[in-house]
Amino acid sequence: MPDPDPPSDESSARRRPPGDAGTAARACQDPAAGGETPGEHRREAGTDVADPVRRSARTFGTGHPRLEAGPVTLRRPEERDAAAIAGCHNDPEIARWFGVAHPWTHDDALRYVTVEVPAWWSRGEEAVFAVVGADDAYQGSVDLRVRGTDPAAGEVGFFVAPAARGRGYATAALTAVCRWGFEALGLERVEWRAEVGNDASRRVAQKAGFTMEGLLRRALVTGGTRRDCWIGSLLREDMA
Numbered sequence: 254m255p256d257p258d259p260p261s262d263e264s265s266a267r268r269r270p271p272g273d274a275g276t277a278a279r280a281c282q283d284p285a286a287g288g289e290t291p292g293e294h295r296r297e298a299g300t301d302v303a304d305p306v307r308r309s310a311r312t313f314g315t316g317h318p319r320l321e322a323g324p325v326t327l328r329r330p331e332e333r334d335a336a337a338i339a340g341c342h343n344d345p346e347i348a349r350w351f352g353v354a355h356p357w358t359h360d361d362a363l364r365y366v367t368v369e370v371p372a373w374w375s376r377g378e379e380a381v382f383a384v385v386g387a388d389d390a391y392q393g394s395v396d397l398r399v400r401g402t403d404p405a406a407g408e409v410g411f412f413v414a415p416a417a418r419g420r421g422y423a424t425a426a427l428t429a430v431c432r433w434g435f436e437a438l439g440l441e442r443v444e445w446r447a448e449v450g451n452d453a454s455r456r457v458a459q460k461a462g463f464t465m466e467g468l469l470r471r472a473l474v475t476g477g478t479r480r481d482c483w484i485g486s487l488l489r490e491d492m493a
Contacts, residue, residue, distance in 0.1 A: 305404040308439035313377040318437070320382065322429035325392065325422050327382035330370055334383055335362035337391035337414065347412050350451050352475035380433075384413065384426045392417040395426040397434050397443070405441040407434050411457070427461040435489045442488055448473055449481045463487045 317329035330338065341347055342357035373379035377399065384393040393413035400406050409430060413423045434440040445463050447454040459465070463485035473482040 303404060305399075305439035305441070308437060309377050309399055309404060312437045313374060313380075317374060317380075318433070320429050320433055322384075323425040324420065325384050325386060325425050326389070327384060327395065327426060327429055328389075330366045330381060330383040330391075330394070332363060332366055334391040335359055335366055338362040338365065338394070341393065341412060341414050344415055346415075350448060350454070350475070351412070352477075380430070382426070382430060384411075384422055386417070386422075392422055393426070395423075395430045397430050397438075399438060399440075405439065406444065407438070407440050407442070408444045408446065411454075423457045424460045427457060431461065431487050432492055435492060440489065442486055445485045445487070446473065446482050448475060449483055451483075455483060455485075458485050461487065462491050464491075 319329075320327040336359060339357055339359050339362040342351075342353050342362070343355065347353065348355060348357075370381045373381065378401075379396055379398040381394060381396040383391050384395055386392050391414070393411065395411040396409065398408050398410075400408070409427060411423055411427055413426075431443050434443055445454075445458040446469075447458075449468065455465070464487070465483065465485045467484060469482050469484055471479040471481060473480050
């Protein structure tokens with residue numbers, strides 16, 4: 254079982270806050286010029302469709318999976334989670350790192366669950382999972398977004414409700430969603446990003462096996478302001 258998470262399991266920086274159509278920056282999204290396209294070496298003979306593309310199409314073309322992750326389970330967010338989701342988005346720490354507008358209402362949460370999450374899934378853009386305990390009650394969220402410019406690479410985001418912190422939930426959920434990304438989507442690399450100063454998110458990523466790669470200057474937009482962010486990665490072979 255993973256070590257207990259730090260007292261504040263905060264979210265990694267994302268392209269957009271969960272459930273919000275607002276903007277947040279992504280940097281270094283384009284594959285390196287020249288050489289093979291990520292995932293190209295895994296193409297089957299007789300086809301020009303990369304393995305991650307085929308896997309993503311197959312996975313996102315089916316129902317939302319349920320993933321067991323030690324002390325927690327990852328499942329599709331549901332309408333009954335709306336009150337707890339709204340509560341998390343109104344938590345000052347989560348709002349600070351995600352740049353979520355206040356107040357985040359119950360109606361906002363319902364739209365997130367019934368409209369936005371299914372739309373991202375159906376377009377093959379992003380898989381959002383509710384992190385739930387043994388009683389199936391909502392404890393937080395973890396998501397994995399697939400890049401349109403590089404289908405072999407993904408980016409994660411996560412947060413845990415204040416009352417559920419310090420129990421290892423974030424580390425377990427992050428590990429499980431990355432493993433699913435490698436196995437089901439054929440990803441080769443998963444990135445984590447967080448604004449400089451989000452030490453709790455950094456510790457969770459490190460516990461999940463991410464290697465810290467450096468700092469990106471003014472590469473993240475939170476609340477309309479450009480900020481420096483850390484970047485780390487987890488490769489397929491890191492989980493072998």
